[in-house]
Amino acid sequence: MALLDVKDLKTHFRTDDGIVKAVDGVSFSVEKGRTLGIVGESGSGKSVTCLTIMGLNNRRNTISSGEALWKGENLLTMSPRQLRDIRGNEIAMIFQDPMTSLNPVHTVGRQLVEAILLHQDVTKAAARARSLELLKAVGIPRAEQRIDDYPHQFSGGMRQRVMIAMALVNNPDLLIADEPTTALDVTTQAQILNLMKRLQNEFGSAIILITHDLGVVAEVADDVAVMYAARVQEEGDVRALFNRPNHPYTWGLLGSLPRLNQDVERLVQIKGQPPSLLFPPKGCRFHPRCPYVMPICRETEPELALVPEQEGLHRTRCHLDQATKDAEAQKVIAGTLAEAI
Amino acid sequence: MIRYIIRRVLWAVVLFLVVTFVTYVIFFVIPANPARQAAGKAATPEQIAAAAHRLGLDRPWYVQYEKFLDRLIVHQSLGHSFANRQNVNDIVANAAPVTASLVIGGAFFWMLLALPIGIFSALRPRSMIDRGAMIFVLIGISAHPVWIGLIFSYVFGYKLGWFPITGYSDFFNPPLGQEGGPWPWFHSMVLPWATFALLFSALYVRMIRANVTEALNEDYVRTARAKGAPESTVMRSHVLRNAMLPVVTMLGMDIGIGMGGAIFTESVYSLPGLGRTAVNGLFNFDLPTVQGIIVFVTIVIITMNLLVDLLYAWIDPRIRLA
Numbered sequence: 047m048a049l050l051d052v053k054d055l056k057t058h059f060r061t062d063d064g065i066v067k068a069v070d071g072v073s074f075s076v077e078k079g080r081t082l083g084i085v086g087e088s089g090s091g092k093s094v095t096c097l098t099i100m101g102l103n104n105r106r107n108t109i110s111s112g113e114a115l116w117k118g119e120n121l122l123t124m125s126p127r128q129l130r131d132i133r134g135n136e137i138a139m140i141f142q143d144p145m146t147s148l149n150p151v152h153t154v155g156r157q158l159v160e161a162i163l164l165h166q167d168v169t170k171a172a173a174r175a176r177s178l179e180l181l182k183a184v185g186i187p188r189a190e191q192r193i194d195d196y197p198h199q200f201s202g203g204m205r206q207r208v209m210i211a212m213a214l215v216n217n218p219d220l221l222i223a224d225e226p227t228t229a230l231d232v233t234t235q236a237q238i239l240n241l242m243k244r245l246q247n248e249f250g251s252a253i254i255l256i257t258h259d260l261g262v263v264a265e266v267a268d269d270v271a272v273m274y275a276a277r278v279q280e281e282g283d284v285r286a287l288f289n290r291p292n293h294p295y296t297w298g299l300l301g302s303l304p305r306l307n308q309d310v311e312r313l314v315q316i317k318g319q320p321p322s323l324l325f326p327p328k329g330c331r332f333h334p335r336c337p338y339v340m341p342i343c344r345e346t347e348p349e350l351a352l353v354p355e356q357e358g359l360h361r362t363r364c365h366l367d368q369a370t371k372d373a374e375a376q377k378v379i380a381g382t383l384a385e386a387i
Numbered sequence: 388m389i390r391y392i393i394r395r396v397l398w399a400v401v402l403f404l405v406v407t408f409v410t411y412v413i414f415f416v417i418p419a420n421p422a423r424q425a426a427g428k429a430a431t432p433e434q435i436a437a438a439a440h441r442l443g444l445d446r447p448w449y450v451q452y453e454k455f456l457d458r459l460i461v462h463q464s465l466g467h468s469f470a471n472r473q474n475v476n477d478i479v480a481n482a483a484p485v486t487a488s489l490v491i492g493g494a495f496f497w498m499l500l501a502l503p504i505g506i507f508s509a510l511r512p513r514s515m516i517d518r519g520a521m522i523f524v525l526i527g528i529s530a531h532p533v534w535i536g537l538i539f540s541y542v543f544g545y546k547l548g549w550f551p552i553t554g555y556s557d558f559f560n561p562p563l564g565q566e567g568g569p570w571p572w573f574h575s576m577v578l579p580w581a582t583f584a585l586l587f588s589a590l591y592v593r594m595i596r597a598n599v600t601e602a603l604n605e606d607y608v609r610t611a612r613a614k615g616a617p618e619s620t621v622m623r624s625h626v627l628r629n630a631m632l633p634v635v636t637m638l639g640m641d642i643g644i645g646m647g648g649a650i651f652t653e654s655v656y657s658l659p660g661l662g663r664t665a666v667n668g669l670f671n672f673d674l675p676t677v678q679g680i681i682v683f684v685t686i687v688i689i690t691m692n693l694l695v696d697l698l699y700a701w702i703d704p705r706i707r708l709a
Contacts, residue, residue: 100613102612130616130617132615133612133613133614133615134613134614134616135615138613138614139613141609141610141613143606146605146606146607147607147610148607148610149607149610149611149624149625149628150607150704150705151628151629151703152624152628153704160611160614160616160624161614161615164616164620165615196704198704198705209610
């Protein structure tokens with residue numbers, strides 16, 4: 047049984063303009079100890095998917111349906127009390143912006159201790175010792191002194207380390223990281239990603255890594271789900287997907303990566319804007335921006351179907367014939383990406 | 388920290404000089420003759436001149452100002468009233484507790500009202516309570532305390548007879564022949580508190596609602612929920628702890644400002660506080676009394692602001708005074 051099994055998850059927000067279908071029928075699963083990368087542009091629904099799993103959407107204007115089975119139990123229908131016992135304990139989450147995700151008026155030590163005491167029946171002293179241990183594990187220098195500092199006394203990278211420490215204090219089975227490196231500079235990004243990989247080996251947690259950065263995914267993920275306009279367009283094993291991308295949107299994402307060994311005037315970009323989730327396009331959701339668009343794409347949405355002759359799981363949602371897909375995929379990766387993995 | 392306090396105290400001295408100086412200048416611009424007032428209705432010109440000499444009014448205003456400063460700094464004295472030669476220190480000492488009762492009790496009253504309404508409106512935006520609170524805020528901000536005071540004392544004092552219509556009962560030392568003590572004091576203060584607190588509670592409902600709404604959307608509140616904290620902990624330790632920071636500052640400053648704003652409430656309910664004493668002093672051209680009250684209130688406001696700044700640095704770790 048998968049650790050987390052998401053089936054046909056839908057999250058709709060009521061707004062003044064109508065119902066925004068931010069997540070519209072998303073399915074994926076996460077195995078124990080594996081890393082799933084969810085990739086997509088801003089507004090593709092990747093963050094909302096995870097917030098829904100955690101039950102962190104504003105309840106007043108959100109309608110969720112489908113299933114998110116955590117060890118066989120549906121997180122979406124759980125009582126708030128049951129969900130609280132899982133949040134921060136079995137499933138922990140770190141967020142995009144470390145500058146604003148820590149409470150400015152409490153010391154980092156106090157915030158870590160709070161996370162422990164919410165789920166474990168230990169003394170304050172023991173909780174503090176555990177917090178200190180984690181701060182050392184995530185590489186905070188002089189952790190003994192820094193534990194009594196306030197968040198504003200830390201740099202962005204250090205704050206994200208604190209967030210990771212706080213997420214890991216209760217040894218979660220799953221860590222959801224929502225763009226954990228987006229707000230950080232490049233050298234710090236690499237450090238944080240290495241840290242997450244190292245800690246995953248140490249603690250054995252599964253990870254869902256939300257990002258818009260394919261390079262990050264190639265580096266740390268085992269499985270990838272590419273989201274576009276509230277749906278998964280392509281998913282599979284990271285090697286399969288990067289070696290043989292099967293969806294024009296994935297090609298666009300890969301083509302927009304800068305490469306060192308090719309001289310180009312400007313980077314390839316996917317033309318147009320992501321569609322409004324108030325009125326998603328009919329047929330394939332990518333068809334208005336797709337250079338390969340065919341009449342059928344405007345009418346019928348393709349199923350998420352297995353890619354033929356592929357080792358491991360690899361599914362995509364596209365009407366193009368397989369020969370064209372493979373030919374185009376080879377053109378896209380001709381430059382670099384094979385080496386990146 | 389020490390340097391910060393020294394800087395603030397030096398500023399306070401400058402501010403104090405400016406305030407008293409301006410009061411002096413304004414007082415001497417007013418075409419009035421306090422000596423005539425002091426000497427009585429049927430006084431001869433000689434008697435008026437004598438009175439003027441006795442009060443020091445025959446000397447230029449800057450000499451008087453210098454004398455005032457000398458008395459204040461060397462003898463810690465605010466001088467004597469022109470009207471009845473009473474020591475102004477005593478006048479202030481008698482009136483200050485009345486105003487303090489009104490302002491501090493009023494602050495308590497308005498927080499008691501504004502906190503639950505503000506927090507609840509923020510938690511349930513567009514609900515009946517939220518809309519009701521907004522109507523209350525509009526009325527509170529628009530209605531003048533004198534009008535409200537008259538309505539309250541007519542309805543609750545005269546018609547229903549629940550509270551005294553006007554007047555003050557002293558907590559500790561009631562004047563001879565008057566009742567006093569905690570209960571009569573409380574009973575006589577309920578209507579003034581309500582009147583005084585209405586405007587401020589309206590302002591505070593709005594401020595608390597805005598602050599809590601803002602704090603609820605902060606990322607660290609989401610973090611707290613992601614940690615598995617129950618809503619009560621999220622509210623107390625994360626939302627309110629942050630949302631109340633600016634309220635503490637405002638409260639300190641408004642208690643200072645309230646000293647001045649108390650004039651209307653004190654007038655309506657005939658409370659012998661600083662505001663009413665100052666107004667009476669003004670009608671009698673009684674410069675020492677007016678000046679004494681201004682000096683006292685200025686010192687209170689400056690001290691309150693200093694305390695608020697220090698308190699703020701203590702409760703908000705992001706502020707460290709350099």
